[in-house]
Amino acid sequence: MKEFFKRKDALIIGIIVLMVAVIAAVILVIGTSGGTKAHLAIYVGDVLYREVELGEERTVTVNQGQGVINKVHVTRDGFYMESSSCDNQDCVHQGEVTLDNYEDRVLMNWIVCLPNQVTLELVVDDGAEEPPIEEVEDGTAEE
Helix, strand or coil: CCCCCCHHHHHHHHHHHHHHHHHHHHHHHHHHHHCCCEEEEEEECCEEEEEEECCCCEEEEEECCCCCEEEEEECCCEEEEEEECCCCCCCHHHCCEECCCCCCCCCCCEEEECCCCEEEEEEECCCCCCCCCCCCCCCCEEC
C-alpha cells in the first residue's frame, strides 16, 4: 500500500496552516483596535469649547483668561490633563483616558477640573452616521 502523505507533505501543510493562523491573528488584532473612531470633547462650564480628533499627538491649551489655563495632551488613542492652573491638581492626577481603559475608570470617559470648570469627554463612535467634526479656531485655543 502506498503512503497517502509523505513526511515532507505533512511538514509543508503544517507550515501553511501555521502561516494562515498567524495572518488571521494579525488581521483580528489590527481590525479590532484600528476600527474604533473617537474624539475628545472639551467643555468649559456647560458650553462645548472644542472637539479634537484623536490620532495626532499634540497639546491643546484651554485659556479662559485671568490665568485660568488647562493644557490637555491628546494621544493616538486618548488624552490626559497635562497641567492646570487650579490649586488642587485633581484633574492632572486623574490619569489618561484611552479607548482601552475608559470603561474601567472611576469617572469612565471623563476628566473633570472643578475649579476651572473644564470637562474632558472621550466620545466613542458607536457606528451611527454623524457629521464630521470641524476644528473651529476661536482665538483662545492653542496647539
